[in-house]
Amino acid sequence: xxxxxxxxxxxxxxxxxxxxxxxxxxxxxxxxxxxxxxxxxxxxxxxxxxxxxxxxxxxxxxxxxxxxxxxxxxxxxxxxxxxxxxxxxxxxxxxxxxxxxxxxxxxxxxxxxxxxxxxxxxxxxxxxxxxxxxxxxxxxxxxxxxxxxxxxxxxxxxxxxxxxxxxxxxxxxxxxxxxxxxxxxxxxxxxxxxxxxxxxxxxxxxxxxxxxxxxxxxxxxxxxxxxxxxxxxxxxxxxxxxxxxxxxxxxxxxxxxxxxxxxxxxxxxxxxxxxxxxxxxxxxxxxxxxxxxxxxxxxxxxxxxxxxxxxxxxxxxxxxxxxxxxxxxxxxxxxxxxxxxxxxxxxxxxxxxxxxxxxxxxxxxxxxxxxxxxxxxxxxxxxxxxxxxxxxxxxxxxxxxxxxxxxxxxxxxxxxxxxxxxxxxxxxxxxxxxxxxxxxxxxxxxxxxxxxxxxxxxxxxxxxxxxxxxxxxxxxxxxxxx
Amino acid sequence: xxxxxxxxxxxxxxxxxxxxxxxxxxxxxxxxxxxxxxxxxxxxxxxxxxxxxxxxxxxxxxxxxxx
Numbered sequence: 001x002x003x004x005x006x007x008x009x010x011x012x013x014x015x016x017x018x019x020x021x022x023x024x025x026x027x028x029x030x031x032x033x034x035x036x037x038x039x040x041x042x043x044x045x046x047x048x049x050x051x052x053x054x055x056x057x058x059x060x061x062x063x064x065x066x067x068x069x070x071x072x073x074x075x076x077x078x079x080x081x082x083x084x085x086x087x088x089x090x091x092x093x094x095x096x097x098x099x100x101x102x103x104x105x106x107x108x109x110x111x112x113x114x115x116x117x118x119x120x121x122x123x124x125x126x127x128x129x130x131x132x133x134x135x136x137x138x139x140x141x142x143x144x145x146x147x148x149x150x151x152x153x154x155x156x157x158x159x160x161x162x163x164x165x166x167x168x169x170x171x172x173x174x175x176x177x178x179x180x181x182x183x184x185x186x187x188x189x190x191x192x193x194x195x196x197x198x199x200x201x202x203x204x205x206x207x208x209x210x211x212x213x214x215x216x217x218x219x220x221x222x223x224x225x226x227x228x229x230x231x232x233x234x235x236x237x238x239x240x241x242x243x244x245x246x247x248x249x250x251x252x253x254x255x256x257x258x259x260x261x262x263x264x265x266x267x268x269x270x271x272x273x274x275x276x277x278x279x280x281x282x283x284x285x286x287x288x289x290x291x292x293x294x295x296x297x298x299x300x301x302x303x304x305x306x307x308x309x310x311x312x313x314x315x316x317x318x319x320x321x322x323x324x325x326x327x328x329x330x331x332x333x334x335x336x337x338x339x340x341x342x343x344x345x346x347x348x349x350x351x352x353x354x355x356x357x358x359x360x361x362x363x364x365x366x367x368x369x370x371x372x373x374x375x376x377x378x379x380x381x382x383x384x385x386x387x388x389x390x391x392x393x394x395x396x397x398x399x400x401x402x403x404x405x406x407x408x409x410x411x412x413x414x415x416x417x418x419x420x421x422x423x424x425x426x427x428x429x430x431x432x433x434x435x436x437x438x439x440x441x442x443x444x445x446x447x448x449x450x451x452x453x454x455x456x457x458x459x460x461x462x463x464x465x466x467x468x469x470x471x472x473x474x475x476x477x478x479x480x481x482x
Numbered sequence: 483x484x485x486x487x488x489x490x491x492x493x494x495x496x497x498x499x500x501x502x503x504x505x506x507x508x509x510x511x512x513x514x515x516x517x518x519x520x521x522x523x524x525x526x527x528x529x530x531x532x533x534x535x536x537x538x539x540x541x542x543x544x545x546x547x548x549x
Contacts, residue, residue, distance in 0.1 A: 071496065078499045085503035089510065227496065266507075266514040273507040277500045 005311075008320025009153070009327075012191075013168050016184050016331070020172030023180040030351065030363035033177035034343035035106045035258045038096075040182060042264040046272035047189030048182040048332075049255035050279070053084070053246075055333035056145040057393075058192060058283050059326045064303035066287025067294075070217075070224030072231050073287075075239035077280040083243020084276055088269035091247060093262040094412045097481050106257070107340075108250050108404065109348045115411050116419040117474050121353065123423055128348035130403060130430060131250055135337045136374065138396040140381035142334035147382070149327050152304070158385045165331070170375045173335045173342075174368050178258065181335045188328030193275055195325035196282025199306070202313065203289045216292025224291055238447035245397045245449055248404030248429075251336035254343075338378075342370035394447070395437055402452025403429035410460045415478050421464030429456030 027033040040048075065073040098115065105111035109127040116123065143166050150161035172180050207213040214225070223229040246252060259268060283306075290305040299305055310322045346367040351358055358366070407425040410417045429452045436448035469475075494501070 074496055081500040081503050085507060088507070266511040270504075270507040270511040273504050277497075277504045280500060281497060 004316035005320035005323060006154070008317055009324050012321075012324040012327075015187070016168060016172050019184045019187070020175035020180045023176030023183065026179050027177040027364055029360040030346060030367055031104070031106050032179075033364045033367045034339060034347065035254065036178040036182060038100070038258050039179075039260050040255065040258045041260060042268035043271055044182050044186045045255045045259045045264070046268040046270075047193075047275055048185035048336075049252050049268075050084075050272050050275045051185040051189035051192060051329070051332035052181075052255070052336035053249065053252050053333070054192070054276075054279070054329060055142060055393075056149075056326070056330040058279060059195065059306050059329045060145070060303040062280070062283040063287035063290065063306045064301075066284050067290040067299070067305040068302040070221070070229060070291070071227050071284070071288065072229050073239075074227055074284060075231070075236050076242050077284060079240035079243035080246075081243070081273070081277060081280065082240075083246040085269075085273055086243075087246040087252070088265065088272060091253070091408065091412065092256040092259070092269065093265040094481065095253060095256045095408070096259055096262045096265065098412060098477070099257045101477055101480060107343045107347050108253060108408070109344065110352070111257075112407065112411065112422060113352075115474070115477070116417075116422055117471065118419050123419065123426075124348055124352055126423065126426055127404070128344040128352075130399070130426065131344045132341055132374075134396045134399050135250075135341045136377050137381065137392045139334055139337045139341070139374065139378040141393050141396075142330055142337065143378055143382040144385060146327060146330040146334065148385070149307075149330065152307070153323055153327075159383070162379065162382060165327075166334075166375055166379055169331055169335050169338065170372060173338050174371050177364075177367065178254075178339060181339050182255070182258070184335065185332040188325075188332040189275060191321065191325040191328045193279055195322045196279045196286070198318075199309070199322070200282050200285040200289070203285070203293075203309075206313065207289070207292070213289060213292055216295055217288065220291050220295050224288075234443065234446050237450065238445075241447050241450040241453075242397070244405060244453050245401030247406070247409050248400040248402070249397070250340045250400065250404070251333070253408065254336070254340060338371050338374055341374040342367050345370035345373070395433070398433045398437075398447065398449035398452060399430060401429075401449045402433045402456050403427075405429070406453055406456040406460055410457070410464075414460075414464070415475055416464055416469060417460060418464045418467045418470050420467040421460040421462075424463035425456045425460035428459035429453065432456065 026037075029037070031037055062073070062077065065076075095111075099105045099111045102111055102114035105114050107128070109124040109131070112118070112127055113121065113124040118124065143162060146165035146169075147158055147162035150156055150165050151158055154161070156164070172184060176183075204210075204213075207216070217224050256265075259265060286306050286309065290299075290309060293309060294305070299308060307323065307326060310319050314322060346363055350366050350370075351363055355362070403426045406429060407422050410425065411422065432452040432455045433448045436444065436446075436451055
């Protein structure tokens with residue numbers, strides 16, 4: 001890596017830490033630290049939701065998949081766009097309002113407990129445990145991806161790269177909490193957007209005209225232009241089903257809960273979906289162009305198609321910024337997941353079960369120390385670069401989508417839903433994802449989120465209708481938002 | 483039979499579902515701008531702490547007072 005790119009990159013990391021320092025004094029209470037005191041503006045909510053959602057997949061995974069297999073990979077982008085749109089359209093404003101009305105709930109387990117008046121604490125413990133378990137693995141996978149990026153960019157060893165990446169994320173998350181994470185995600189979202197907008201424009205100039213580019217792709221394999229090539233109905237449904245995952249992702253739903261007012265949701269939705277559509281287009285285009293660009297010398301690792309193109313095509317200063325954008329994509333997800341884990345430990349376990357009367361200052365410090373503790377666990381998991389944690393991303397996405405998604409949706413829209421229904425939904429979704437993942441052949445090749453989502457929904461319906469109707473106080477809160 | 487060419491206008495159709503959700507988001511914003519009911523499901527555009535319905539003593543507590 002050349003000096004200009006290194007300087008740009010280090011400057012970028014310094015800016016991230018500066019965000020942490022800047023927002024340190026705004027984290028006086030636990031709701032400030034883990035939900036920013038619900039003061040997010042529409043632009044920050046939109047881009048931070050997008051950036052924390054997409055992770056390294058947007059700049060590494062998707063371009064790599066299109067580069068390796070062609071335009072048939074577009075189905076996942078379509079599924080994600082529709083899922084994100086529906087999430088903003090039907091979940092965001094309602095969740096924002098209901099979480100504040102149910103005792104100012106600041107985490108999903110907190111919201112579900114209060115929504116169903118669960119005195120047994122079972123729902124809180126079960127959902128917070130699921131969050132900690134899945135996010136520890138999810139965070140570890142992000143750290144592995146970040147370390148590999150550091151490794152290939154700077155030529156460092158894997159372990160120093162892992163420590164450096166995790167160190168920067170922990171510093172600004174530890175100091176500034178949710179506001180630092182959201183603002184760094186906003187900044188990172190802009191970088192990712194610019195990178196994915198700039199690259200296609202420059203690549204079109206490089207190829208001079210569209211025909212030259214498509215002829216180059218056709219020369220490699222005409223099937224790369226066919227969206228149905230090598231795709232079965234199960235394959236297309238599996239890729240589209242990724243969109244279902246949005247309804248249950250705690251780090252994305254936290255942005256909805258933190259937006260300043262439900263009034264800001266339509267504007268945030270427009271910004272967020274616009275960002276997503278252009279970014280996905282840019283990612284697909286980069287992978288597509290890569291097919292022609294590397295026709296003579298195919299890349300050993302398709303996921304590095306964007307990175308290698310950046311280094312070969314762009315000015316070193318611009319390359320440094322674009323490389324920072326790739327690392328941004330990874331960091332913006334890891335920081336959000338760290339903070340959700342921290343909120344589960346500080347709010348759901350420490351305050352919820354152990355020290356209900358703990359002071360603001362004590363809770364904020366428990367939150368901060370939880371960030372460090374979860375980061376250490378994730379580091380231990382990620383220490384072995386050959387660990388299969390990267391493959392767990394799809395599994396964790398399905399796990400959250402199937403176990404939390406239907407429960408959140410029904411809790412927002414169905415008055416008759418009961419505590420038993422909520423518990424049955426969480427357990428059925430999680431178990432279906434775990435079991436389906438180990439089955440093979442025919443319909444069992446379907447991405448586990450789809451059967452998990454359907455069975456979880458059926459369990460909610462069945463158990464709610466077979467249990468006693470919710471109490472008058474439970475339905476009263478629900479009725480207030482009708 | 484495999485495609486051998488991809489006219490530039492085909493990209494529009496490839497991305498049509500994504501463009502559609504973006505257009506719907508813009509229309510939704512324009513329609514809801516200034517409306518009290520931002521979700522179309524009767525949810526007030528105000529934050530919960532601003533609503534008259536917010537009578538529960540627990541929920542009345544400002545966020546900084548919760549703990």
